[in-house]
Amino acid sequence: MEDFYLPYSGRIPDFQYRRVLENILERGIYTKNPFQTKGTFTSVTAPQMEFLLENGAPFITERDISAFWRKPISEIIAFINGARTLDQLREYGDEKTWASWWRRWASEEKCARFGLGAGDLGPGSYGAGYHHNGFSQWAHLVRQIQERPTLRTHKVSPWVSEFCLQHGELQRKVVVAPCHGDVQVIILEDKMILRMDQRSGDVPVGIPSNMIQYTALLLMLAQVTGYKPYMFIHSIHDAQIYEDQVAHARKLISRPPERFHALWITDPNIKDLFAFRPHHFELTDYHSHPAMNDIPVTE
Secondary structure, three states: OOOOOOOHHHOOOOOHHHHHHHHHHHHOEEEOOOOOOOOEEEEOOOOOEEEEHHHOEOOOOOOOOOOOOHHHHHHHHHHHOOOOEHHHHHOOOOOOOOOHHHHHOOOHHHHHOOOOOOOEOOOOOHHHHHOHHHOOHHHHHHHHHHHOOOOOOOEEOOOOHHHHOOEOOEOOOOOOOOOOOEEEEEEEOOEEEEEEEEOOEEOOOHHHHHHHHHHHHHHHHHHHHOOEEEEEEEEEOOEEEEHHHHHHHHHHHHOOOOOOEEEEEOOOOOOOHHHOOHHHEEEEOOOOOOOOOOOOOOO
């Protein structure tokens, strides 16, 4: 395994996630979506997070995520491969690692609201969007990076407007319109930078998983193209704390962050982006505050 991390003792505790929480609590505006039962405090000025990989993999330490960190990696791998249904999501992990949280949003009742069958995330979902009209965005992105690394068009997105927008004459065709996944890759000399722009994010619950999966994606892309994973940039356009998460957010802020840890790909011979699975990753040097399993999750 290539060692691009500083020694654990040389890594500096990172406060960027904490600053996003603070920004929402200090500047967030209360809003309520008519399709949800709970309101949120929403900020459109949350600070962009910029993580140099040498300082460790940016998995939050304000609460223990060691019990589920492979789940978001399984999810992004499934989406890259085009997974659209619950059954397809299950194919990219085992009972402990697949992205089982999708069961709550892909029930028969919720799918029916959008004219979809039970377990179908819809043609506007992440996996379907990345492969819309039979075009594999990720396959072509990898080839472009390999052949023309200096281009400024290394960009993919799962957003398909015809399936994600809705009004009186247009039915949405997705159970959850893609919140994350708008990815741009930048190559500077031998270094790879991955930027992920996120249209919307639940900061206490969802954002930590997004930080995990796009760090893993950076490692995967770097390995298959031969570049050094250098930086992950995470920009949240609409950052939220739900009204019943405020006390939990304050508790997270009260906990000083630990040093970041190291995320490794255990098989350096994988050169096919679509071949990675959750078991190909290992987490070391992980130290955190206790888990917070009671943070409410929106329906």
